Amino acid sequence: MEQATMATVSDGEGLSSCRQNRRQPPAVPTGYAEMIEAVRLLQDRIAAAAPDEELIAAVTRDLTHAAELLAPAEREEAFRISGFSEELPGNGSALIPLVWDVVSDASVRRGRVRFGSFHLGENGAAHGGTIPLLFDEVLGRFANSDGRASARTAYLHVDYRSVTPVEKDLEFVVRFEREEGRKRYMTGALRDGERVCAEVEGLFVQLRPGQP
Numbered sequence: 407m408e409q410a411t412m413a414t415v416s417d418g419e420g421l422s423s424c425r426q427n428r429r430q431p432p433a434v435p436t437g438y439a440e441m442i443e444a445v446r447l448l449q450d451r452i453a454a455a456a457p458d459e460e461l462i463a464a465v466t467r468d469l470t471h472a473a474e475l476l477a478p479a480e481r482e483e484a485f486r487i488s489g490f491s492e493e494l495p496g497n498g499s500a501l502i503p504l505v506w507d508v509v510s511d512a513s514v515r516r517g518r519v520r521f522g523s524f525h526l527g528e529n530g531a532a533h534g535g536t537i538p539l540l541f542d543e544v545l546g547r548f549a550n551s552d553g554r555a556s557a558r559t560a561y562l563h564v565d566y567r568s569v570t571p572v573e574k575d576l577e578f579v580v581r582f583e584r585e586e587g588r589k590r591y592m593t594g595a596l597r598d599g600e601r602v603c604a605e606v607e608g609l610f611v612q613l614r615p616g617q618p
């Protein structure tokens with residue numbers, strides 16, 4: 407069985423093994439990004455469709471076939487690509503709303519995001535659960551950036567200020583507010599132009615050695 411190479415860092419607090427859950431990003435095969443993009447498109451098309459029985463049967467057959475093709479390629483988490491490849495849009499995860507144009511300095515990170523039909527709640531607005539999903543992703547990546555030891559979300563406080571539209575390019579900004587020992591405090595906002603859709607405050611706590 408292949409062994410994953412886990413990175414370790416020294417943080418001066420005896421917590422150097424806290425990165426046991428990290429590993430080098432896997433190599434991304436040619437065409438992988440396009441495959442994930444196809445999954446996103448599929449999710450949006452299914453969410454937007456009211457298919458008849460004949461079409462449902464045809465799509466079910468093709469999707470089942472695709473799942474069977476992928477079954478022999480299944481790997482343990484340490485060797486997977488989806489969600490772990492920062493070089494891919496949305497880190498190669500079709501779960502997370504598509505994020506791109508991310509720019510960052512040590513304390514502020516900005517980027518763009520688009521929720522699809524897959525994320526629709528009602529009346530053109532994104533489902534309320536998809537917004538903490540976005541915030542957990544973008545705050546979590548920032549909290550774990552710059553070689554820091556791994557930290558998990560302790561809480562996310564989300565204020566829904568106005569509706570978040572689907573199928574529209576939005577902007578987010580995330581701030582790394584401060585670190586207090588193992589605790590990393592983050593804030594963020596999601597905007598549709600000048601309008602604030604949602605704001606967030608999150609705490610990420612650095613894991614102790616051996617902590618799952």
Ligand SMILES: CCCCCCCCCCCCCC(=O)SCCNC(=O)CCNC(=O)[C@H](O)C(C)(C)COP(=O)(O)OP(=O)(O)OC[C@H]1O[C@@H](n2cnc3c(N)ncnc32)[C@H](O)[C@@H]1OP(=O)(O)O
Nearest residue numbers: 427542543546547550556557558559560561589609611614
């Ligand atoms: C593994 C990560 C990999 C990252 C990969 C990079 C990309 C990832 C991108 C995506 C990233 C997505 C990331 C995800 O989605 S991670 C998935 C979602 N999160 C979880 O599953 C976390 C589950 N919870 C835990 O594991 C523990 O509760 C944690 C680790 C969070 C803390 O339990 P632990 O036993 O270790 O901590 P402690 O009790 O010694 O407390 C330590 C300090 O923290 C303070 N405190 C704790 N909780 C709270 C709270 N709720 N409110 C206020 N304060 C809180 C506490 O008062 C104390 O303060 P002080 O007394 O010292 O002042």
